[in-house]
Amino acid sequence: MATISLIDLKKNYGDVPAVKGVNLSVADGELIVLVGPSGCGKSTLLRMVAGLESVTSGVIEIGGRNVVKAEPAERDIAMVFQNYALYPHMSVRGNLEYGLKNRGTPREEIDRRVKEAADILEIGPLLERKPRQLSGGQRQRVAMGRAIVREPAAFLFDEPLSNLDAKLRVQMRVEIRKLQRRLKTTSLYVTHDQLEAMTLADRLVVMNNGLVEQIGTPTEVYDRPATLFVAGFIGSPPMNLVPVSSLSGDVAGFGLPAGTDIVGIRPDGCFLEKPSEPSLTLDANVELLEPIGGESHLHVRLKSSGQSIVLSVPGRPEIAETTSVQVFARLTDLHPFNTQTGRRTDIV
Numbered sequence: 001m002a003t004i005s006l007i008d009l010k011k012n013y014g015d016v017p018a019v020k021g022v023n024l025s026v027a028d029g030e031l032i033v034l035v036g037p038s039g040c041g042k043s044t045l046l047r048m049v050a051g052l053e054s055v056t057s058g059v060i061e062i063g064g065r066n067v068v069k070a071e072p073a074e075r076d077i078a079m080v081f082q083n084y085a086l087y088p089h090m091s092v093r094g095n096l097e098y099g100l101k102n103r104g105t106p107r108e109e110i111d112r113r114v115k116e117a118a119d120i121l122e123i124g125p126l127l128e129r130k131p132r133q134l135s136g137g138q139r140q141r142v143a144m145g146r147a148i149v150r151e152p153a154a155f156l157f158d159e160p161l162s163n164l165d166a167k168l169r170v171q172m173r174v175e176i177r178k179l180q181r182r183l184k185t186t187s188l189y190v191t192h193d194q195l196e197a198m199t200l201a202d203r204l205v206v207m208n209n210g211l212v213e214q215i216g217t218p219t220e221v222y223d224r225p226a227t228l229f230v231a232g233f234i235g236s237p238p239m240n241l242v243p244v245s246s247l248s249g250d251v252a253g254f255g256l257p258a259g260t261d262i263v264g265i266r267p268d269g270c271f272l273e274k275p276s277e278p279s280l281t282l283d284a285n286v287e288l289l290e291p292i293g294g295e296s297h298l299h300v301r302l303k304s305s306g307q308s309i310v311l312s313v314p315g316r317p318e319i320a321e322t323t324s325v326q327v328f329a330r331l332t333d334l335h336p337f338n339t340q341t342g343r344r345t346d347i348v
């Protein structure tokens with residue numbers, strides 16, 4: 001096991017910067033999830049840690065040792081990819097053993113590790129099959145098994161679940177979490193699925209455009225997004241961002257910090273009945289009600305500005321579309337931001 005430290009890590013492809021100076025310390029045994037939109041540099045970062053991509057500048061330490069010049073094989077890490085990359089002509093057992101054989105691991109040791117990985121992943125009965133005889137989820141397990149048998153200092157995952165259907169993804173997500181808790185192997189996990197990120201991570205790293213926007217536990221990032229980008233990216237449906245200029249009533253009395261020109265309101269922080277706590281009121285017209293099971297998403301258009309916002313409301317309220325409504329949000333639930341800096345205004 002090992003710590004991983006990235007110090008001012010940069011990567012340019014030609015003169016195009018993909019990673020623009022990332023600092024990150026991963027504790028021993030921690031599972032860090034890198035999340036962000038397509039093209040923000042997640043895979044590039046992971047591939048640099050793996051040694052599959054050269055570093056333009058900066059330092060990568062694994063277990064306290066700077067590895068930027070080390071070959072991938074010298075870094076003692078195992079990577080699990082989106083497409084599994086199993087050898088099609090080899091059995092599951094062959095796939096699991098391959099890396100160990102190459103490294104000259106003794107036979108009894110190979111057998112012990114393969115048996116242990118197969119037990120953990122419950123793929124014992126599949127060991128003599130070929131990859132094409134497996135379901136997507138089973139292939140994914142074999143890919144995990146191949147990483148586990150290496151007993152590496154760290155695991156790197158690049159969207160390992162993105163080829164699976166929604167139900168299997170949820171199942172495998174839970175299994176990866178359990179597995180990582182059990183093995184306590186330091187892990188970096190890349191996804192652009194924010195639900196996957198929220199549920200798996202000890203800490204989240206939200207990236208945008210080659211830079212880190214925020215690092216924190218999923219709860220910290222959800223409850224106090226540091227930037228407008230994070231506010232809009234984490235949370236589903238996304239946070240509503242309402243310009244202060246379109247709020248009515250005594251805005252001064254809302255106690256918003258200086259410099260606030262936009263406030264974020266989570267869909268589940270919007271109510272159709274006035275709360276007892278101090279709140280703001282938005283006059284709106286109902287546009288659309290989407291029932292999604294136990295709750296509904298109510299889309300409304302603000303009368304002041306014409307902006308559409310979304311409310312998460314319990315059950316299936318009987319509201320005719322085009323009805324006029326008042327939407328309430330507690331002042332303590334508002335997230336204040338400045339659009340120039342893109343940052344929260346209540347961070348002291």
Ligand SMILES: Nc1ncnc2c1ncn2[C@@H]1O[C@H](COP(=O)(O)OP(=O)(O)OP(=O)(O)O)[C@@H](O)[C@H]1O
Nearest residue numbers: 013016017018037038039040041042043044045192
């Ligand atoms: N080999 C390459 N040559 C040139 N540009 C590249 C190369 N690989 C990636 N890039 C660029 O670097 C940026 C970051 O790419 P990267 O693959 O790291 O994104 P990502 O966050 O993993 O995105 P996704 O979620 O789509 O996988 C993108 O603008 C991409 O076009």
Ligand SMILES: [Mg+2]
Nearest residue numbers: 042043044158
């Ligand atoms: Mg990627």
